[in-house]
Amino acid sequence: MADKTDTTSEPKPGDASRNTPPGPAHVSRRRLLGTAGAAGAAALVAGGAAGAAGAEAVREGPDPLSSVGSAAVPFHGPHQSGILQPAQAHAHLAAFDLMPTADRKAAAALMRRWSDATADMMDGRTPQGDELGVALDAGPSSLTITFGFGRTFFDRTGLAAKRPDALEPLPAFTADALDPKRSEGDLWVQIGADDTLVTFHALRMLQKLAAGTARMRWQMNGFNRTPGATEQPMTGRNLMGQIDGTNNPKQSDANFNTRIFVPDDRNGADGWMAGGSYAVVRRIRMLLDTWDNLSLDQQEKVIGRRKSDGAPLSGGQETTRADLNKVGSDGALAIAGDAHIRVASPATNRGAAMLRRAFNYHDGFRDDGAPDAGLLFVAWQADPLKGFTPVQRKLDRGDGLSRFLRHESSGLFAVPGGCERGEYVGQRLLEG
Numbered sequence: 001m002a003d004k005t006d007t008t009s010e011p012k013p014g015d016a017s018r019n020t021p022p023g024p025a026h027v028s029r030r031r032l033l034g035t036a037g038a039a040g041a042a043a044l045v046a047g048g049a050a051g052a053a054g055a056e057a058v059r060e061g062p063d064p065l066s067s068v069g070s071a072a073v074p075f076h077g078p079h080q081s082g083i084l085q086p087a088q089a090h091a092h093l094a095a096f097d098l099m100p101t102a103d104r105k106a107a108a109a110l111m112r113r114w115s116d117a118t119a120d121m122m123d124g125r126t127p128q129g130d131e132l133g134v135a136l137d138a139g140p141s142s143l144t145i146t147f148g149f150g151r152t153f154f155d156r157t158g159l160a161a162k163r164p165d166a167l168e169p170l171p172a173f174t175a176d177a178l179d180p181k182r183s184e185g186d187l188w189v190q191i192g193a194d195d196t197l198v199t200f201h202a203l204r205m206l207q208k209l210a211a212g213t214a215r216m217r218w219q220m221n222g223f224n225r226t227p228g229a230t231e232q233p234m235t236g237r238n239l240m241g242q243i244d245g246t247n248n249p250k251q252s253d254a255n256f257n258t259r260i261f262v263p264d265d266r267n268g269a270d271g272w273m274a275g276g277s278y279a280v281v282r283r284i285r286m287l288l289d290t291w292d293n294l295s296l297d298q299q300e301k302v303i304g305r306r307k308s309d310g311a312p313l314s315g316g317q318e319t320t321r322a323d324l325n326k327v328g329s330d331g332a333l334a335i336a337g338d339a340h341i342r343v344a345s346p347a348t349n350r351g352a353a354m355l356r357r358a359f360n361y362h363d364g365f366r367d368d369g370a371p372d373a374g375l376l377f378v379a380w381q382a383d384p385l386k387g388f389t390p391v392q393r394k395l396d397r398g399d400g401l402s403r404f405l406r407h408e409s410s411g412l413f414a415v416p417g418g419c420e421r422g423e424y425v426g427q428r429l430l431e432g
């Protein structure tokens with residue numbers, strides 16, 4: 001089984017950190033071929049039956065799960081999973097609305113059922129009553145499931161007095177073309193894993209467990225690069241081809257926790273949010289045909305970073321701090337006045353910062369033939385008024401990238417802290 005303590009460590013480029021190899025219980029045939037290399041494989045083929053028998057001789061049972069399948073993230077802890085772990089290869093984002101008959105007690109029972117099943121699935125166990133069989137052969141595959149409460153949840157459950165001020169609706173932005181049917185919701189669920197059947201299975205389980213209490217309001221599918229697809233671990237790319245996620249706050253930053261998580265000493269109505277975080281979820285369609293018409297030079301100017309390796313246009317490599325004051329030999333700013341990284345930078349937003357943990361999406365093609373594709377943007381912060389909102393206000397006015405984007409749906413959710421064994425997510429709100 002994977003070393004579970006590894007999985008909440010700092011997201012590293014390429015997500016290698018979550019894939020701890022399984023213990024060497026035995027050498028499988030698949031592994032033997034994989035490590036033997038081309039020459040070894042050729043020898044096995046040339047050896048015919050003898051070679052194959054040689055490989056089989058070391059087999060003592062079925063092939064073990066690969067490192068991808070066996071990697072597991074702990075369910076219990078101070079924060080919910082799916083915030084600090086590197087974004088997985090596959091995701092479902094979904095919102096549920098409580099049925100008119102569902103009260104606070106029914107909502108609490110649902111959170112208990114969801115939490116118990118999540119703890120099982122994240123550990124690779126079959127949840128009670130699960131006869132779906134969809135993910136039977138797979139391990140947990142770094143499954144994380146994150147639960148949040150939308151603004152309307154508090155009215156429906158008689159908990160309006162405990163609704164945090166931070167859940168005030170986001171302001172309208174000029175780039176918004178929001179579809180209310182795919183926005184907001186009473187309950188939000190983020191499911192991520194490195195195997196598609198594992199994410200689908202988790203979604204089906206949650207949907208079944210919600211029967212009679214909550215109905216799905218909207219659902220979106222996202223993806224990132226498959227772990228191990230690149231020669232070196234690296235930061236992922238989005239569908240515009242840019243390396244995306246480089247300048248995220250780091251867990252080693254002194255102010256990381258206070259920027260991303262609600263402090264433990266919070267008193268008052270939202271004391272139940274200690275250890276929690278606020279998720280801003282935006283479906284942002286990319287106008288890819290228009291974008292693709294730009295030259296490489298123009299594309300890099302819009303972002304302020306090189307496309308090939310993500311280095312800032314002020315020089316250096318991907319991890320070099322961008323020098324926003326640098327002027328080139330032509331007298332122009334190296335990073336343009338409307339470059340995305342200048343307008344979004346904490347340095348130009350009085351320190352406003354958020355942890356971006358996004359997934360790409362592609363939902364086929366629109367009537368005009370353009371791809372229906374873009375980013376399921378998920379931003380985490382202790383307070384949206386100190387994170388997403390001021391930054392998006394600024395991007396809305398002066399970001400060169402916004403000409404190529406349409407914000408199509410939006411949600412703001414209070415994501416409570418994690419729970420300990422025997423507890424369920426949201427218990428402090430629902431029973432406090």
Ligand SMILES: C=CC1=C(C)c2cc3[nH]c(cc4nc(cc5[nH]c(cc1n2)c(C)c5CCC(=O)O)C(CCC(=O)O)=C4C)c(C)c3C=C
Nearest residue numbers: 242243244245246247248284341344345346375388391392
């Ligand atoms: C309101 C916040 C942000 C939205 C919305 C947003 C959308 C968005 N961004 C990209 C691509 C890139 N963003 C990059 C950096 C970056 N973006 C934001 C915020 C929002 N982006 C911040 C705070 C930063 C970091 C700025 C800095 O301090 O340097 C980058 C560069 C690489 C990186 O640091 O991640 C890219 C590329 C897209 C495509 C997009 C909407 C679809």
Ligand SMILES: [Fe+2]
Nearest residue numbers: 340341344356
């Ligand atoms: Fe961005």
